[in-house]
Amino acid sequence: MRTRTRNKWIKYLFMKKNASLAPYLPETRKMSNQALWSLLEKHRHVMVKPVWGSRGRGVIQVSDLGNDNYIIHFENMRTMKRGKKNAYRYIKSKIGSSAYMVQRRITRPTINKRLFDMRVIVQRKRNSSDWVVTGKVIKVAGKGYIVSNNTRSHGQLLRFKPGIQRSSIRHLPITELETQIDKVSLLSADTLRPLFPNHRIYGLDIATDRQGHVSIIEANLYPAMSHFLKLKDGVMYRRILSYKNEPPLLSNRKMIINKRYVSNHLADSSNPLIFH
Numbered sequence: 001m002r003t004r005t006r007n008k009w010i011k012y013l014f015m016k017k018n019a020s021l022a023p024y025l026p027e028t029r030k031m032s033n034q035a036l037w038s039l040l041e042k043h044r045h046v047m048v049k050p051v052w053g054s055r056g057r058g059v060i061q062v063s064d065l066g067n068d069n070y071i072i073h074f075e076n077m078r079t080m081k082r083g084k085k086n087a088y089r090y091i092k093s094k095i096g097s098s099a100y101m102v103q104r105r106i107t108r109p110t111i112n113k114r115l116f117d118m119r120v121i122v123q124r125k126r127n128s129s130d131w132v133v134t135g136k137v138i139k140v141a142g143k144g145y146i147v148s149n150n151t152r153s154h155g156q157l158l159r160f161k162p163g164i165q166r167s168s169i170r171h172l173p174i175t176e177l178e179t180q181i182d183k184v185s186l187l188s189a190d191t192l193r194p195l196f197p198n199h200r201i202y203g204l205d206i207a208t209d210r211q212g213h214v215s216i217i218e219a220n221l222y223p224a225m226s227h228f229l230k231l232k233d234g235v236m237y238r239r240i241l242s243y244k245n246e247p248p249l250l251s252n253r254k255m256i257i258n259k260r261y262v263s264n265h266l267a268d269s270s271n272p273l274i275f276h
């Protein structure tokens, strides 16, 4: 459904207006020939993505190699195009008539040579204005993919600390990194509150670069619970549901022991108790 809850461009503009949050939002423009080449010239790599996208669908990475050569990375395929005209025509063939935007690419760190970013769940209780981080998971992109969306990229989900400790940024102070991620996530939820006054849950896509600088990729209003079910982390899953005032679908024991039960429910994306 085309509501503003799913409109990435509106959410980006609204968040960017908050001066304390603006530094964490990568430069983004509505897609056009001019916007693409000017952002590429500045940043060398950009992400071109649908304003109404979800689950990593239609996300394209464009890189300027120099000498008028461009690499276009879509799904798990990389194609080289010579000349701006050819490159743009190829990108347009993927985009069609959909509304798109173009965003500076965050150069993400890796785990086993695969790119990763994070999903952070922020919630508040009914009648409370205090936002709390209730869940956090590392999303590792599958081999050859630039999107970390778990199903699309056949990726991997990891807990925060063990994931960072196995990553190419393991030398960074982990507590400071987590504090910064939490701060930016909480501030995002608080900033979006006037736009969605009754809303009580956000799933932030957060990326860090290879120096540990934090960026907000997008704010989801209807984050999937599947990450926490797949991770088989009963603690995070139950905490999230308790904030939602919903009974857990699965007991902790069932979740850990009965893998088939979990995967059957995950397969049913229309199940409102999990995907909502």
Ligand SMILES: Nc1ncnc2c1ncn2[C@@H]1O[C@H](COP(=O)(O)OP(=O)(O)O)[C@@H](O)[C@H]1O
Pocket (backbone or CB within 6 Å): 026, 047, 049, 053, 054, 055, 056, 057, 059, 103, 104, 105, 106, 107, 108, 117, 146, 147, 148, 149, 205, 207, 217, 218
């Ligand atoms: N600017 C960016 N820099 C680095 N990676 C990005 C960027 N934008 C998107 N991605 C990757 O692509 C994925 C999908 O993009 P996102 O904006 O979250 O759209 P969707 O609604 O399809 O999930 C992100 O989770 C991230 O892995």
Ligand SMILES: [Mg+2]
Pocket (backbone or CB within 6 Å): 055, 056, 205, 218
């Ligand atoms: Mg996303």
